[in-house]
Amino acid sequence: MVQSAKPVQPIWCPGCGDFGVLAAVKKAANELKIPQHELALVGGIGCSGSIHNFLEVNGIHALHGRLLAQALGVKLANPQLTVVAAGGDGDGYAIGMGHFIHAFKKNASIVYLVMNNETYGLTKGQASPTSRIGFEGNIEHPFDAILTSLSIPVPNFIARTFSGDPRMMTAILIEALQFTRAHRGFAFIEDLSPCVTYNDTYKLWREKVQDVSKLQGYDPTDRQVMFRLCQETREKGKIPIGVMHRPSESETEEVGLEKVLLPDDLGPARADISIEGNLAGYTKLLRAVT
Amino acid sequence: MVQSAKPVQPIWCPGCGDFGVLAAVKKAANELKIPQHELALVGGIGCSGSIHNFLEVNGIHALHGRLLAQALGVKLANPQLTVVAAGGDGDGYAIGMGHFIHAFKKNASIVYLVMNNETYGLTKGQASPTSRIGFEGNIEHPFDAILTSLSIPVPNFIARTFSGDPRMMTAILIEALQFTRAHRGFAFIEDLSPCVTYNDTYKLWREKVQDVSKLQGYDPTDRQVMFRLCQETREKGKIPIGVMHRPSESETEEVGLEKVLLPDDLGPARADISIEGNLAGYTKLLRAVT
Amino acid sequence: MGSEGMPRPPAKILADLSVMIGGQGGDGTLTVSDLLGRYFRKIGLYVYTSRNVLSRIRGGHADASVRASIHPTAAVKPEVDVLLAFDEEAANLGSKELGPEGVIIYDSSVFTLSLPNSYGFPFATLVGGQVGQPIYKNTAAYGAVSVLLGMDEPLTRGVIEERFQRRGAEALQKNLKALEIGRRAAFGVPEIPGHWGVQHGEAHDQILSIGNQAVALGFVVGGGRFFSGYPITPATEIMEYLQKYLPPFHGVVRQAEDELAAINNVIGAAYAGARVMTSTSGPGLSLMTEGIGHAGAAEIPVVVADCQRVGPSTGEPTRHEQSDLAHLAHLGHGEYPRFIIAPGTVLECFELTVEALNLAEKWRLPVILLLDQALCQNTVTSPPFDAAKVKVERGQILVAEQIAKMMEYKAYKLTETGISPYVPPGTPGVWAEITGNEHDEWGHVSVAVPNRVQMMQKRMGKMVKAQNDLPKGNFFGPADAKIGIIGFGSTTGPIWEAQELLNGKRVATRFYQPRTLFPILVHEVDPFLKSVDICYVVEHNYSGQFANLLREAVPWHHQKIKSVVKYDGHTFRALELVRAITGGA
Amino acid sequence: MGSEGMPRPPAKILADLSVMIGGQGGDGTLTVSDLLGRYFRKIGLYVYTSRNVLSRIRGGHADASVRASIHPTAAVKPEVDVLLAFDEEAANLGSKELGPEGVIIYDSSVFTLSLPNSYGFPFATLVGGQVGQPIYKNTAAYGAVSVLLGMDEPLTRGVIEERFQRRGAEALQKNLKALEIGRRAAFGVPEIPGHWGVQHGEAHDQILSIGNQAVALGFVVGGGRFFSGYPITPATEIMEYLQKYLPPFHGVVRQAEDELAAINNVIGAAYAGARVMTSTSGPGLSLMTEGIGHAGAAEIPVVVADCQRVGPSTGEPTRHEQSDLAHLAHLGHGEYPRFIIAPGTVLECFELTVEALNLAEKWRLPVILLLDQALCQNTVTSPPFDAAKVKVERGQILVAEQIAKMMEYKAYKLTETGISPYVPPGTPGVWAEITGNEHDEWGHVSVAVPNRVQMMQKRMGKMVKAQNDLPKGNFFGPADAKIGIIGFGSTTGPIWEAQELLNGKRVATRFYQPRTLFPILVHEVDPFLKSVDICYVVEHNYSGQFANLLREAVPWHHQKIKSVVKYDGHTFRALELVRAITGGA
Ligand SMILES: Cc1ncc(C[n+]2csc(CCOP(=O)(O)OP(=O)(O)O)c2C)c(N)n1
Ligand SMILES: Cc1ncc(C[n+]2csc(CCOP(=O)(O)OP(=O)(O)O)c2C)c(N)n1
Ligand code: SF4
Numbered sequence A, B: 001m002v003q004s005a006k007p008v009q010p011i012w013c014p015g016c017g018d019f020g021v022l023a024a025v026k027k028a029a030n031e032l033k034i035p036q037h038e039l040a041l042v043g044g045i046g047c048s049g050s051i052h053n054f055l056e057v058n059g060i061h062a063l064h065g066r067l068l069a070q071a072l073g074v075k076l077a078n079p080q081l082t083v084v085a086a087g088g089d090g091d092g093y094a095i096g097m098g099h100f101i102h103a104f105k106k107n108a109s110i111v112y113l114v115m116n117n118e119t120y121g122l123t124k125g126q127a128s129p130t131s132r133i134g135f136e137g138n139i140e141h142p143f144d145a146i147l148t149s150l151s152i153p154v155p156n157f158i159a160r161t162f163s164g165d166p167r168m169m170t171a172i173l174i175e176a177l178q179f180t181r182a183h184r185g186f187a188f189i190e191d192l193s194p195c196v197t198y199n200d201t202y203k204l205w206r207e208k209v210q211d212v213s214k215l216q217g218y219d220p221t222d223r224q225v226m227f228r229l230c231q232e233t234r235e236k237g238k239i240p241i242g243v244m245h246r247p248s249e250s251e252t253e254e255v256g257l258e259k260v261l262l263p264d265d266l267g268p269a270r271a272d273i274s275i276e277g278n279l280a281g282y283t284k285l286l287r288a289v290t
Numbered sequence C, D: 001m002g003s004e005g006m007p008r009p010p011a012k013i014l015a016d017l018s019v020m021i022g023g024q025g026g027d028g029t030l031t032v033s034d035l036l037g038r039y040f041r042k043i044g045l046y047v048y049t050s051r052n053v054l055s056r057i058r059g060g061h062a063d064a065s066v067r068a069s070i071h072p073t074a075a076v077k078p079e080v081d082v083l084l085a086f087d088e089e090a091a092n093l094g095s096k097e098l099g100p101e102g103v104i105i106y107d108s109s110v111f112t113l114s115l116p117n118s119y120g121f122p123f124a125t126l127v128g129g130q131v132g133q134p135i136y137k138n139t140a141a142y143g144a145v146s147v148l149l150g151m152d153e154p155l156t157r158g159v160i161e162e163r164f165q166r167r168g169a170e171a172l173q174k175n176l177k178a179l180e181i182g183r184r185a186a187f188g189v190p191e192i193p194g195h196w197g198v199q200h201g202e203a204h205d206q207i208l209s210i211g212n213q214a215v216a217l218g219f220v221v222g223g224g225r226f227f228s229g230y231p232i233t234p235a236t237e238i239m240e241y242l243q244k245y246l247p248p249f250h251g252v253v254r255q256a257e258d259e260l261a262a263i264n265n266v267i268g269a270a271y272a273g274a275r276v277m278t279s280t281s282g283p284g285l286s287l288m289t290e291g292i293g294h295a296g297a298a299e300i301p302v303v304v305a306d307c308q309r310v311g312p313s314t315g316e317p318t319r320h321e322q323s324d325l326a327h328l329a330h331l332g333h334g335e336y337p338r339f340i341i342a343p344g345t346v347l348e349c350f351e352l353t354v355e356a357l358n359l360a361e362k363w364r365l366p367v368i369l370l371l372d373q374a375l376c377q378n379t380v381t382s383p384p385f386d387a388a389k390v391k392v393e394r395g396q397i398l399v400a401e402q403i404a405k406m407m408e409y410k411a412y413k414l415t416e417t418g419i420s421p422y423v424p425p426g427t428p429g430v431w432a433e434i435t436g437n438e439h440d441e442w443g444h445v446s447v448a449v450p451n452r453v454q455m456m457q458k459r460m461g462k463m464v465k466a467q468n469d470l471p472k473g474n475f476f477g478p479a480d481a482k483i484g485i486i487g488f489g490s491t492t493g494p495i496w497e498a499q500e501l502l503n504g505k506r507v508a509t510r511f512y513q514p515r516t517l518f519p520i521l522v523h524e525v526d527p528f529l530k531s532v533d534i535c536y537v538v539e540h541n542y543s544g545q546f547a548n549l550l551r552e553a554v555p556w557h558h559q560k561i562k563s564v565v566k567y568d569g570h571t572f573r574a575l576e577l578v579r580a581i582t583g584g585a
């Protein structure tokens, strides 16, 4: 077999939450038997965003905040690829906020994995959009990506996981991958992934996480219910985790953007672009200009 | 008196919804007796964004999508100014989406007025993030800025108005201005402002608007209630208008970002920056470097 | 003449004429110029139309002009023969450009004029009364002009049918009625009918197109299959044409949420193996700066079409300029290779778009297709585009059989040419790391010193090694002329015309139209500058940006380089160039 | 010596020494270099420390070096005297730089070395056992080095107390304990104690600082009151210092959501009348392209500090380069004026930040403060900064009395200098329109031709009219030297040192350190280039960007201009420059 790029040693600090995500990605890809060459991982810039370097798959290191924009291009160019975008909370919710909101709306079948450590790890611990008030002088209310994603009226898959709960994390990631591989649309997972160096929240989060599926009235097909449950959980000082929106099959049967645009699945990257193969069509096109 | 820049004739098409906004701004500023030199209007790029050219106030024409970022700088540099940012839906929800979401979070006391015509007027009628499916080939679900703004856990003022209902529009604008002038934080108004040339929705919207204050259970201090009411109204094919979030006095007493950062109100633009006036402080600062 | 009411000499037959149409935005000036352009093309003339509009939807002064000639032309005629004015401002502005024998036709329901050779018709009132909607006044005015120029009646109608049939029967009928109204009115004034004649031409093989359309077509035929863009004047039409053209060929067009998304969308798609492009203008281009640099560092082939308009900042969105060149040549923090190629005609827009796609993939780097507002939006006759002549060259994209023979696949393999063969994701049995961080051959992040130096040399070396692969310049005029002219993009048209005018004055010039603007092709420029005593570098910007690039690349010729610049938003007139070159009237 | 165990000659006293500390990220190499730097400064030496770290938080090779000398220095010493290695990689890499008499001290709990003059101590094991946490091994190693260099014991401790007291009593105690462990171990090896001595110096008036701190202080003292930025290496410290420094002076510092917000935040604040700055590095700078152009078009005074790092794209975030210059000189679509000024020392970082603020407000345009990683982050002794010497010049910002006398206030009034007096919003009785669209004197959008030409000339003319107001260059070396050197930013240090080395070889050189890089000050450059036969332009990039700007500005000197470039992420060593200039070893 041809030798491809080998994974390098993770650059993460020992104990970093991102190791949990790496393990879950490996497990999920194994379980679903996704061929390595069909998995394309688009990384953000940050500690978290280097995850693709530690896996044997197609990896592209995007620009800070632009991973979703690049991932969209990858998916639409070749809808057969399983595309995972993975990066940090700074990358996704600060500089990347515009693309983040639009990713729900565009609804390409990409898994987006945010490793939320409530800080900018790689630049040494500044406050991020999810930082609590008081952290490194932060005076802004933390952004809750789950609440906001529930506000966008598109049937996406939405979940939050915790690196300290690898079972749930892996199960949800598998579900998200299945969702996107069935071309059902965009799947967003925010993983609570502590930064042991600048914001070690392992202990705190272990106490605070609340599995939403255990709450009364849990119904991940109903945005209003989930919006309320998540908000109430927050008000109680807890952090809701679990699947927050699981649209029904009927809502999402192959509505992924790539399917809408390319129902025959033969996308830009695999189309025949030879002149011979297209001469009739081209000639007709050009003749129409008079 | 010194002659300052005179307003020019609006460049808008006859009947454009933006005329309604212009009238409301004039009326509100009059009613509140805001001195012209204290009003700073930051315009976006688009038909709507040129509104400051038609008023006798301080106007700055920002870049496409950057009006909130510039408005923030204006307000923090001189908290005494009444700052209004005004632009289109393309400007605010497409290219400006990142700053839009962060404006709620940052919570500077700025009024942000989006003239939503569900299209890009100035570039001749392409689909915008709020366009309905089918409009100019649009295949994306329209973005509902009110729902999303209700998802951000900060006590902002949130409302939607309709240019076809100038009374409500003016009243709400006055309230928003009062809110920001009292340094209570960010105030967002989305005005439904039809583009008669590329997307004439006057008739349609007149039929569809629903004053939320008339709905049972209306409670603008409760985000969950309003989230539900707005979503239900949408599901009935109506467009909710009115005040969607009116935080209580106790939540917002002078929490505007500029007050938090500059409690003495003497901001960057008006501080004494002479060497003489600061020599003692500077000397102490520099002596600390050894 | 005319206004005296005396029997006239036989009508003068024009072989090169210009009609200018002016009014308020929304008056339909562009429609009239379009109709006239279609007509003239049908009688075998070469046609060039230009526009002069504001960045607003209705109101404000707007004008357009149509030139028709038995000779190829891509420039505004120095003097206007017929001025059609819908309001007084248009009459005043336009009359300054009117030739001594020029005729003004105007809408007398709006204003009156007392200039010689001016004829008022109450188009708006007449049409308002008889068709019910005064907006059709422009078609009536077209009718009056058709009478003035003795245009063939069925063909005059035919052009309207061609243009309006898509709009439905009612719109068509109303336009035809307005046409009749205009013609009848014109026949009522004795000096008008057949005042002039228009010579028929031989250019029957030509098509009528604009640069933006040619770029869109070149993209499709060149194998482009993924496009993402964001609306911006004067680039939007490229996206709009592609929205129509691409889907039947398994292509995708996305309107992105902004230009940051657009450039990163195409980077992602190119990474995945598609041929891609985005198009924009100044403000959007500035926003793409980081993205284009990423493509340069990660060696991802993207084409960026820049439809230049007046800068800086929001500037004058609808006006013409060529002031992004210096920015593009030095675009982005750090250093990476890029090619900037610039078509000078609509046909070259088609051809060089294909070439841009080929070059990007062959050399694996960003290619800038540099356009300008006049080239993008002005209608001009062109030889038709021929798909059979197009060559799609993908460079070293490896297919399954090649891969099977390989021991290893390194996405950034160091090679003689600096080009690393590429395998897109999804190809069985291989994968790779792609990154904009400095990296080793495997795509792994590396800061090792020898690797850094090699990788910089690999990438930057492409700009030297590719020189013979880059589009060659065109040369016009005698090789022994001692006066040189350099110009690119839409200045080619006015320069050709200036060369002819200078020829008439026995001033021989040689015009070098570079089509690769960056890197400067020293092997072309150096002999050219050697061959002349002086060289005028003609461009639409303040600083003389191309002249500056020349000074940097061939400083030994600096004394010969003279900048001729214009930065007022309007294209050069041939006479301005003649004056600049002869140093007087 | 040493390893033979023979009685040694009396200790050699070093007057210029270099200690290199290498290991894995997280080993605390920067802490050791900081401690040594503090110590040497206290004994009156000039100190220069540099770093070489990876863009990751822990692990991977990282090193730092400290130079201390009785003479001023801002360059890495050609040869290392003491190498402190925490792992094998550090020993291997570092030993290449070791001088013939150099000594290696290493952590023998991790590896063993068989090189001459190398002494292993099991720092991690010792500290792990006695302090409980092996991470304090770096302080132990500092202790060993202090013994090797015969450093004064109380002062060695004092430096630790100074640095760690903020961290609390426990951390301090542990560090002091680790110090003792290291010292005791070193005393156990006969060759170590007082192996060398370190000469005391006279530089007691100096402070120890980095460029980023000096910029932050210059900003405050220069009247800067609004800063918005986004974290990015190597610029982040500017924001972090300002977060501490500004609030007491009614200043505001914001961490923005991205660089687009940062530049537009400062534009808004400058419009409102505050003195502003943002700071960033390559990727952020590219994102600010559109915003900086807006400031140029709308005539809003902003200062942008660019802390250059290795590009292109994400490049090498922690490494040194000067490759954004060409980008900055041509930044943005369209054309607008800007000044690029470049300090060469930490003191100049302070002074020119003030100057940047003055120039921006006086000329009403964007000013780029061009820095580089070495200048930004390397610690160096510097004369202290003096607030009393600072001049805050606000240009023509009008106050109430002036306004009262005016008939009209036009924000873009055409004047002789091109500068329009400014009245910030909030000033009673006046208001204005400010825009990045082309505009007339009132700030109303205009596409009128004569207005466009005047406004372009107004703005662009500033770059000519301001020439005498821009920071002058420094000249070093005899005026009659025939070999010229040009270099800017942090290359000044190595160039000074090269000049001295060349002096020793009787090669006289004259060094011109321009502090205004754009526009090129022809009145400075031209006579300088006239005065020399050849001129080496020394810079950290691939293309020779400043040399290219010179070719463009003074092409007649092109034959004298020789580029000396380095783009491997590391600063020039003086010897490399000597070799480049003498053309051999
Ligand atoms: C345009 C740009 N701005 C800033 C940076 C510097 N930068 C690198 S990583 C990072 C933030 C990382 O935070 P996050 O995304 O939360 O990732 P983490 O390291 O916490 O996993 C920043 C600001 C950059 N690379 N590019
Ligand atoms: C960076 C940038 N991209 C694109 C444009 C072109 N542009 C001008 S206005 C506009 C959209 C206007 O739509 P909207 O904001 O909804 O305003 P409207 O005209 O509908 O009021 C666009 C895309 C620009 N000026 N700058
Ligand atoms: S700094 Fe934080 S986020 Fe980065 S690798 Fe270390 S623990 Fe993980």
Ligand code: SF4
Pocket (backbone or CB within 6 Å): B011, B012, B013, B015, B016, B017, B018, B047, B048, B117, B121, B122, B194, B195, B196, B197, B198, C057, C058
């Ligand atoms: S195009 Fe639409 S938005 Fe623009 S001025 Fe006309 S009606 Fe208003």
Ligand SMILES: [Mg+2]
Pocket (backbone or CB within 6 Å): A046, A088, A089, A090, A115, A116, A117, A118, A119, A120, A121, A128
């Ligand atoms: Mg993070």
Ligand SMILES: [Mg+2]
Pocket (backbone or CB within 6 Å): B046, B088, B089, B090, B115, B116, B117, B118, B119, B120, B121, B128
């Ligand atoms: Mg709009």
